[in-house]
Amino acid sequence: MAGGAFADQGPVRHYEGRVTAFVLVTCFVAAMGGLLFGYDLGITGGVTSMDPFLEKFFPSVYKQMKAGVHENTYCKFDNQILTLFTSSLYIAALVASFFASATTRLLGRKPSMFLGGLFFLVGALLNGFALNIAMLIIGRILLGFGVGYCNQSVPVYLSEMAPAKIRGALNMGFQMMITIGILVANLINYGTAKYRQGWRISLGLGAVPAFLLCLGSLFLGDTPNSLIERGQHEQAKAMLIKIRGTENVDEELQDLIDASEEAKEVHHPWRNITQPKYRPQITFCCFIPFFQQLTGINVIMFYAPVLFKTLGFGSQASLMSAVITGVVNALSTLVSILTVDKFGRRILFLEGGFQMLICQIAVGVMIGLKFGVSGQGSFSKVEADVLLFLICAYVAAYAWSWGPLGWLVPSEICPLEIRSAGQAINVAVNMFFTFIIAQIFLFMLCHMKFGLFFFFAGFVVMMTIFVALLLPETKNVPIEEMHLIWKTHWLWGKIVPLSRMPSPNVGYNRKAINL
Ligand code: BGC
Numbered sequence: 001m002a003g004g005a006f007a008d009q010g011p012v013r014h015y016e017g018r019v020t021a022f023v024l025v026t027c028f029v030a031a032m033g034g035l036l037f038g039y040d041l042g043i044t045g046g047v048t049s050m051d052p053f054l055e056k057f058f059p060s061v062y063k064q065m066k067a068g069v070h071e072n073t074y075c076k077f078d079n080q081i082l083t084l085f086t087s088s089l090y091i092a093a094l095v096a097s098f099f100a101s102a103t104t105r106l107l108g109r110k111p112s113m114f115l116g117g118l119f120f121l122v123g124a125l126l127n128g129f130a131l132n133i134a135m136l137i138i139g140r141i142l143l144g145f146g147v148g149y150c151n152q153s154v155p156v157y158l159s160e161m162a163p164a165k166i167r168g169a170l171n172m173g174f175q176m177m178i179t180i181g182i183l184v185a186n187l188i189n190y191g192t193a194k195y196r197q198g199w200r201i202s203l204g205l206g207a208v209p210a211f212l213l214c215l216g217s218l219f220l221g222d223t224p225n226s227l228i229e230r231g232q233h234e235q236a237k238a239m240l241i242k243i244r245g246t247e248n249v250d251e252e253l254q255d256l257i258d259a260s261e262e263a264k265e266v267h268h269p270w271r272n273i274t275q276p277k278y279r280p281q282i283t284f285c286c287f288i289p290f291f292q293q294l295t296g297i298n299v300i301m302f303y304a305p306v307l308f309k310t311l312g313f314g315s316q317a318s319l320m321s322a323v324i325t326g327v328v329n330a331l332s333t334l335v336s337i338l339t340v341d342k343f344g345r346r347i348l349f350l351e352g353g354f355q356m357l358i359c360q361i362a363v364g365v366m367i368g369l370k371f372g373v374s375g376q377g378s379f380s381k382v383e384a385d386v387l388l389f390l391i392c393a394y395v396a397a398y399a400w401s402w403g404p405l406g407w408l409v410p411s412e413i414c415p416l417e418i419r420s421a422g423q424a425i426n427v428a429v430n431m432f433f434t435f436i437i438a439q440i441f442l443f444m445l446c447h448m449k450f451g452l453f454f455f456f457a458g459f460v461v462m463m464t465i466f467v468a469l470l471l472p473e474t475k476n477v478p479i480e481e482m483h484l485i486w487k488t489h490w491l492w493g494k495i496v497p498l499s500r501m502p503s504p505n506v507g508y509n510r511k512a513i514n515l
Pocket of ligand 1: 301
């Protein structure tokens with residue numbers, strides 16, 4: 001799903017070829033999938049804080065907000081139907097990703113992307129023209145299907161089209177596109193909030209990149225890997241020549257064919273992954289996405305404007321604050337891309353965890369001191385600025401640690417024979433907890449009040465200890481040697497049987513991404 005799902009640790013072989021304009025255009029169109037996911041993540045927060053939107057679809061929340069029905073500020077927005085509007089997308093994405101995985105494998109990456117784009121297009125239009133709550137929720141579910149299909153196919157498409165030397169950067173590039181999508185959504189909300197029907201523009205504009213993705217994927221070629229997987233070797237060769245810009249592609253073609261053959265022998269990735277020798281992988285594929293969501297990041301991504309409004313910021317100030325956190329998120333992801341292979345994953349995880357912890361505690365204390373348990377209070381201008389600064393520092397820490405690494409690490413530690421299962425677990429756990437956080441955050445805020453920030457801080461402590469004790473450094477470790485890192489680890493060394501030998505071709509076959 002989100003996040004370039006496929007790590008690549010640098011080429012084992014160097015094939016001839018250059019980065020052609022064809023490949024760049026192709027990848028640009030495909031990357032629209034990441035942008036769309038980010039757009040949907042970012043757009044709802046602003047929209048659910050707009051009065052005309054609430055008045056039309058959630059009159060009870062609107063009334064309770066205006067009339068101060070809830071004397072407690074923390075509960076202003078607590079409404080399960082309102083959160084369902086945000087969260088329905090993720091449960092739909094979770095369901096769709098299981099179908100998408102079969103479509104991507106059997107019919108190719110291109111039809112999956114086209115379908116994903118189509119779901120986005122119809123979903124965005126339904127939302128933009130929504131007359132009632134049913135249109136709104138059905139639209140969100142269709143957007144969720146779009147997310148499921150695109151997040152399954154786009155990262156695979158990107159990593160298979162790109163030459164090996166830029167594949168790693170593309171992996172994180174997908175996360176970059178997500179953050180850009182979130183930022184664009186924040187900016188659009190800021191612009192449209194002034195108008196009564198502005199929310200329609202915000203929700204409907206998602207149709208533009210969706211249309212580009214649909215149109216583009218009609219003209220895009222499928223990847224050589226996918227063509228080979230479906231027995232079309234001649235077309236695969238023609239496509240390789242086109243994307244590598246050279247006639248000399250026989251070696252790469254042969255490797256792809258070998259890889260595809262070997263991938264076909266992997267009959268039971270689900271059974272494989274439960275073997276004791278894959279304990280570390282299954283542990284990380286479950287816990288990394290769980291912890292990523294338990295950082296609390298989507299509280300900010302989904303509900304920043306609502307949160308800022310709850311804390312007494314004005315409407316425009318709330319939306320502007322969301323734009324600021326969006327900029328910080330995108331820029332800090334860039335920091336991660338530039339440093340991850342130099343400093344390693346662990347240091348980013350540990351520093352990120354420490355910084356998030358400090359910020360969460362400080363935010364919890366500030367809100368606790370000002371609003372207490374009763375929820376009565378307000379911030380001065382300076383205090384509001386300090387609060388915004390702390391939230392930005394928290395977002396920055398997330399964006400160079402758990403954001404991109406939450407996708408990179410699970411994908412790079414799984415050898416071919418369990419990769420499809422590992423990736424599916426990672427996506428499913430991520431979507432499930434994204435749904436949970438989206439659904440219960442406003443309820444938790446109402447009941448746990450400022451303590452909510454300490455709740456997430458507690459999880460940040462746990463995840464940082466988890467990484468410190470259990471995650472070995474994977475920087476610069478070629479995929480085919482990844483099994484060695486467990487052997488020397490104090491705990492995994494005892495659990496992973498010593499007989500574990502790498503399958504001889506796994507190094508070449510990392511291209512046979514077999515989801
Ligand atoms: C997460 C999303 C989150 C985004 C924020 C992604 O890695 O999976 O849930 O909204 O990062 O940038």
